[in-house]
Amino acid sequence: LTPNLAPDSFWIDQYQLELYDTIGQGSLGVVLKCKWFGECVAVKVLTGGIDPVVLEAEAALVAGVQHPNIVKLIGCAYNQERRAGMFVMEVVGRDLRTLIELRNMNFQNRSPPFSLLQSVEIMLQIAEALQYLKDCKLMHKDVRARKVLIRLCEAGEASAPSWEYFHVKLADVGLAKFKLEMLQASSFQTEACRWRAPEVFRDEEMIEKYSWPADVYSFAMTCYEILTGEVPFQGVPLNEVYLKLCAGERPELPAHCPPYIAKYIAKCWASNPNERPEFSEICEHLRHWKCMLLLR
Numbered sequence: 258l259t260p261n262l263a264p265d266s267f268w269i270d271q272y273q274l275e276l277y278d279t280i281g282q283g284s285l286g287v288v289l290k291c292k293w294f295g296e297c298v299a300v301k302v303l304t305g306g307i308d309p310v311v312l313e314a315e316a317a318l319v320a321g322v323q324h325p326n327i328v329k330l331i332g333c334a335y336n337q338e339r340r341a342g343m344f345v346m347e348v349v350g351r352d353l354r355t356l357i358e359l360r361n362m363n364f365q366n367r368s369p370p371f372s373l374l375q376s377v378e379i380m381l382q383i384a385e386a387l388q389y390l391k392d393c394k395l396m397h398k399d400v401r402a403r404k405v406l407i408r409l410c411e412a413g414e415a416s417a418p419s420w421e422y423f424h425v426k427l428a429d430v431g432l433a434k435f436k437l438e439m440l441q442a443s444s445f446q447t448e449a450c451r452w453r454a455p456e457v458f459r460d461e462e463m464i465e466k467y468s469w470p471a472d473v474y475s476f477a478m479t480c481y482e483i484l485t486g487e488v489p490f491q492g493v494p495l496n497e498v499y500l501k502l503c504a505g506e507r508p509e510l511p512a513h514c515p516p517y518i519a520k521y522i523a524k525c526w527a528s529n530p531n532e533r534p535e536f537s538e539i540c541e542h543l544r545h546w547k548c549m550l551l552l553r
């Protein structure tokens with residue numbers, strides 16, 4: 258797979274999008290299900306005076322990003338009257354956070370949401386997406402289970418969801434500019450803070466210091482979510498999360514997590530960004546663990 262960042266055209270005529278359902282409300286805007294030339298697409302509507310030039314630049318940046326583990330951006334549209342921007346994407350199953358919460362509801366005894374092999378497989382597919390993004394010189398800046406979409410196998414979707422086969426796709430690639438503006442406007446008082454690396458926690462340092470190790474840190478917090486079903490620092494008020502990070506505190510990995518995995522995740526969320534491994538190395542480890550678990 259080679260990054261292709263020179264697309265021909267990605268503008269979509271908004272009147273060709275036929276609305277037929279609402280998927281969900283996100284922090285940046287509502288996500289709608291639409292038909293576009295008979296194809297089912299997901300449309301993320303960004304309101305609040307979107308600049309079409311910025312929208313075009315963001316879409317241009319990711320229009321060539323093509324990877325099996327990244328939600329495909331089909332194009333973008335603009336509504337002049339409402340100054341609303343639209344990102345048109347492929348529709349993918351459900352987000353990992355919702356799936357974890359459904360599992361938590363079914364298993365009240367707080368057993369881990371997935372088997373260890375399933376967890377490693379989910380982590381590997383996310384890490385492969387992030388490694389590809391790094392090859393494209395793109396950062397995600399908001400990695401967490403909510404941004405991971407999962408497609409379960411056909412048979413599973415039709416009846417009870419089946420985890421025999423699943424496909425992971427990372428969402429929200431290429432909205433970096435809008436994400437940053439939203440984070441800065443909210444003074445870091447949003448849920449996303451729980452996954453945010455200490456070095457980019459303060460507004461004034463965010464743009465300057467955000468680099469790939471910050472994505473590695475958020476990835477490690479996402480691994481914690483996958484292994485435990487809990488959000489990082491669950492129950493801790495948002496304004497106290499940063500204080501905990503400064504004191505070197507990190508969430509506790511569960512006993513069912515083998516020490517070699519726990520140790521590696523701890524390396525990924527190290528306070529010093531230079532001590533965190535690269536995604537290429539993380540993928541290698543995850544592939545190795547997957548083989549070990551398959552052979553067990």
Ligand code: ADP
Nearest residue numbers: 280281282283284285288299346347348349352
């Ligand atoms: P947030 O910004 O709060 O994290 P999003 O705007 O990314 O949320 O998404 C809102 C909802 O829409 C979520 O439930 C998410 O799973 C769903 N969603 C987003 N993109 C897609 C997509 N391409 N296919 C299917 N569902 C999606």
